[in-house]
Amino acid sequence: MSYDAKFLLSLYRKMLLIRHFEERVKYLFLEGIMPGTIHQYQGQEAIAVGVCSALHADDVITSTHRPHGHAIAKGLTVESLMHELFGKISGCCRGKGGSMHVGDMEKGMVPAVAIVAGGVPIATGVALAFSLRKEPRVAVAFMGDGAVNEGAFHEAVNMAAIWSLPVVYVIENNLYSASTPIFEMVRLKRLSDRAAGYGIPGVSIDGNDVLKVYETAREAVERARSGGGPTLVECMTYRITGHSRRDPCNYQPEEERKRALENEPIGRFASHLQSSGVADQAGLDRLAAEVDAEIEHAVETAMAAQDPKPEQALEDIFA
Amino acid sequence: MAHLTIAEALRQGLHEEMARDERVFCMGEDIGIRGGWGGAFTVTLGLEKEFRERIIDTPISEAGIFGLALGAAIMGLRPVADVQYGDFLFYAMDQIVNQIAKMRYMSGGKVSVPLVMRAPVGATGRGAQHGQNPESIFFSVPGIKIACPATAYDAKGILKAAIRDGNPVLIFEHKLLYGSKGARAESGAVDASSEIPDGDYVVPLGKGIVRREGSDVTIIATLLMMHRALQAAERLAAEGISAEVIDPRSLVPFDWDLVNASVMKTSRALVVEEGPRQGGWGAEIASTIGDTMSDYLTAPVRRVASPNIPVPFSPPMENFYRPDAERIADAVRSLVGSA
Numbered sequence: 001m002s003y004d005a006k007f008l009l010s011l012y013r014k015m016l017l018i019r020h021f022e023e024r025v026k027y028l029f030l031e032g033i034m035p036g037t038i039h040q041y042q043g044q045e046a047i048a049v050g051v052c053s054a055l056h057a058d059d060v061i062t063s064t065h066r067p068h069g070h071a072i073a074k075g076l077t078v079e080s081l082m083h084e085l086f087g088k089i090s091g092c093c094r095g096k097g098g099s100m101h102v103g104d105m106e107k108g109m110v111p112a113v114a115i116v117a118g119g120v121p122i123a124t125g126v127a128l129a130f131s132l133r134k135e136p137r138v139a140v141a142f143m144g145d146g147a148v149n150e151g152a153f154h155e156a157v158n159m160a161a162i163w164s165l166p167v168v169y170v171i172e173n174n175l176y177s178a179s180t181p182i183f184e185m186v187r188l189k190r191l192s193d194r195a196a197g198y199g200i201p202g203v204s205i206d207g208n209d210v211l212k213v214y215e216t217a218r219e220a221v222e223r224a225r226s227g228g229g230p231t232l233v234e235c236m237t238y239r240i241t242g243h244s245r246r247d248p249c250n251y252q253p254e255e256e257r258k259r260a261l262e263n264e265p266i267g268r269f270a271s272h273l274q275s276s277g278v279a280d281q282a283g284l285d286r287l288a289a290e291v292d293a294e295i296e297h298a299v300e301t302a303m304a305a306q307d308p309k310p311e312q313a314l315e316d317i318f319a
Numbered sequence: 320m321a322h323l324t325i326a327e328a329l330r331q332g333l334h335e336e337m338a339r340d341e342r343v344f345c346m347g348e349d350i351g352i353r354g355g356w357g358g359a360f361t362v363t364l365g366l367e368k369e370f371r372e373r374i375i376d377t378p379i380s381e382a383g384i385f386g387l388a389l390g391a392a393i394m395g396l397r398p399v400a401d402v403q404y405g406d407f408l409f410y411a412m413d414q415i416v417n418q419i420a421k422m423r424y425m426s427g428g429k430v431s432v433p434l435v436m437r438a439p440v441g442a443t444g445r446g447a448q449h450g451q452n453p454e455s456i457f458f459s460v461p462g463i464k465i466a467c468p469a470t471a472y473d474a475k476g477i478l479k480a481a482i483r484d485g486n487p488v489l490i491f492e493h494k495l496l497y498g499s500k501g502a503r504a505e506s507g508a509v510d511a512s513s514e515i516p517d518g519d520y521v522v523p524l525g526k527g528i529v530r531r532e533g534s535d536v537t538i539i540a541t542l543l544m545m546h547r548a549l550q551a552a553e554r555l556a557a558e559g560i561s562a563e564v565i566d567p568r569s570l571v572p573f574d575w576d577l578v579n580a581s582v583m584k585t586s587r588a589l590v591v592e593e594g595p596r597q598g599g600w601g602a603e604i605a606s607t608i609g610d611t612m613s614d615y616l617t618a619p620v621r622r623v624a625s626p627n628i629p630v631p632f633s634p635p636m637e638n639f640y641r642p643d644a645e646r647i648a649d650a651v652r653s654l655v656g657s658a
Contacts, residue, residue, distance in 0.1 A: 060394070062390075091427075092427075093425060093426050093427040093429070094427025094428065094429075095427065096424055096425055096426070096427040096428075097425045097426065097427065101425040101426075103426065104429070105393065105426075105429065105430055110390075110393065110422075110430075111422060111425045111426045111430060113417075113418060115413055115417050115418070118386075118413055118414070118417060118418055120386070121382060121383050121385075121386020121387055121389070121390065121414060122386050122387075122389050122390040122393075122414075122418060123390060124383070124386065124387050124390060125386060125387035125388060125389055125390020125391045125392075125393075125394075126390040126391070126393070126394050127390070128387050128390065128391050129390065129391040129394035129395070129396050130394070132344065132372065132373075132391070132396065133396075139390070151382060152382045152383070152386060152413065152414070155378070155380035155381075155382050155383030155386075156380075156382075156383050156386060156387065158378060158380065158383070159377065159378060159380060159383045159387060162378070315428060316423060316424050316426075316427055316428030317423070317424055317461060317462055318423070318462075318464070318486045319423065319428075319431045319433075319485040319486050
């Protein structure tokens with residue numbers, strides 16, 4: 001399939017925005033400038049960007065404890081995210097959510113669910129609403145590999161299957177559930193084999209190839225939108241940062257890490273763009289400078305923004 | 320005007336709300352199966368004939384039921400999700416406690432969760448896993464409103480208020496109060512039927528009611544225990560003790576104005592609940608009355624509840640477990656005698 005340069009560069013720019021956002025956040029965090037804890041997305045950018053690029057603005061995603069990449073890919077501004085990570089009232093969840101619950105329904109992102117597989121039934125319910133209202137909209141549940149061993153995953157995928165709900169389940173298989181190798185916890189070679197048990201299509205793909213992710217997602221999304229029901233998509237990837245703050249990743253073999261770094265999605269896509277003549281190094285550098293400026297602006301405004309009043313904690317329980 | 324049981328009144332309420340608002344739908348196990356029961360206690364019986372697309376029979380998947388209901392609610396629908404027995408809510412605890420109760424808060428107030436949950440409760444000859452009163456477990460979770468209707472009038476009015484509330488509302492219904500008929504009738508059932516007025520009405524959440532006026536002691540009780548408290552009050556009256564019985568109808572929000580006004584008048588309070596004593600909602604109510612009404616109290620606030628054991632099966636043991644009118648009357652006697 002051939003794409004115009006503008007589209008290809010927009011994919012690259014979004015992946016880069018996520019990567020640089022995460023690197024900046026990691027620095028702020030390790031310097032002790034940013035509060036809380038973080039679960040980061042470096043290495044998995046092609047999945048969020050590939051999938052969300054196949055969605056309409058009014059399609060809806062659910063995310064996980066590792067949600068920054070999904071949020072940026074679905075159109076939340078890095079400013080609204082950075083403010084939230086700093087706990088500011090100007091954040092996307094007014095400081096009540098933090099890193100693990102970022103979201104914005106106006107952008108089609110349910111506040112992220114930080115319980116493994118917890119978002120899977122919710123995305124399925126979003127799809128149920130679309131189905132009951134006969135709206136041509138699609139829901140996507142992002143999840144990590146560990147989610148397939150939760151009961152909530154099983155219950156929700158089965159319900160989507162029996163009712164042909166317009167939902168796509170995207171497993172980001174980065175090989176580790178926290179530190180535990182996923183293939184010690186399932187007797188499968190491919191997590192997408194689970195799809196057969198629900199009578200739905202399942203596919204495993206190279207999740208570090210943004211165009212492959214985009215094309216696969218487009219097919220699954222169109223199937224869902226046209227009444228064909230759910231699809232289970234396993235995207236093989238690798239987390240090139242810790243599970244959470246200060247994780248030294250001693251459980252990742254050195255050889256495996258080295259190969260993963262060579263295979264990381266942004267470098268791969270940059271080579272592709274250059275070898276196919278879509279961009280030269282100077283062009284990619286300009287994009288990098290652009291995203292860095294955007295991120296710096298977000299950091300500066302977030303650090304300058306007002307803290308919430310402590311007693312504002314008492315608000316927002318009930319409508 | 321019609322005389323209806325709780326099951327019939329709930330069914331009528333669901334029918335009216337679904338007819339009034341096309342966003343309202345029901346999902347649960349066995350609720351609309353042809354030749355089925357209309358839910359475990361007949362509440363949805365026949366509704367599927369008129370609302371085929373909006374009475375959704377689910378797999379036996381409680382986490383799925385409540386998770387999907389949440390997803391539909393945040394998209395603006397008004398789901399009414401139920402379980403066959405309150406005991407099954409525990410399968411959905413992550414969805415109810417971590418997701419449903421917290422979604423609005425985590426979003427900084429930007430997301431609304433207009434979601435009604437219904438759960439039958441009460442020790443009814445079914446032993447430890449079909450007879451619990453789990454109200455207290457949810458009472459300690461911020462973000463969920465809790466209602467406990469004890470009459471058919473209240474059941475319909477509270478259901479309607481809950482559907483229109485715009486927040487997660489968990490309605491506990493008592494198996495012995497439903498008035499289910501035929502093969503689904505309960506032995507030991509208590510008549511909780513009411514005259515139901517023609518036309519629309521709601522019973523606001525957080526609004527309690529004085530079921531019987533009295534001057535010596537305030538008894539606070541919900542669901543089956545409210546009916547037992549009325550029986551106790553009748554016996555006590557014969558002994559010259561005047562008991563006021565308050566049915567708070569909602570545990571969250573709680574009608575403190577009504578309770579405080581009563582305690583000011585009677586100077587004594589007894590809180591009755593069917594669930595286990597330890598960590599019960601009655602402890603919170605009793606302690607708050609003790610804290611805020613000490614100037615008016617002439618005796619320490621007392622409680623009646625079940626012992627801290629699972630619900631036993633054998634009828635003599637179940638009767639030992641569940642508080643009854645005599646246990647309530649005894650507690651009142653000692654309260655009044657201690658003054």
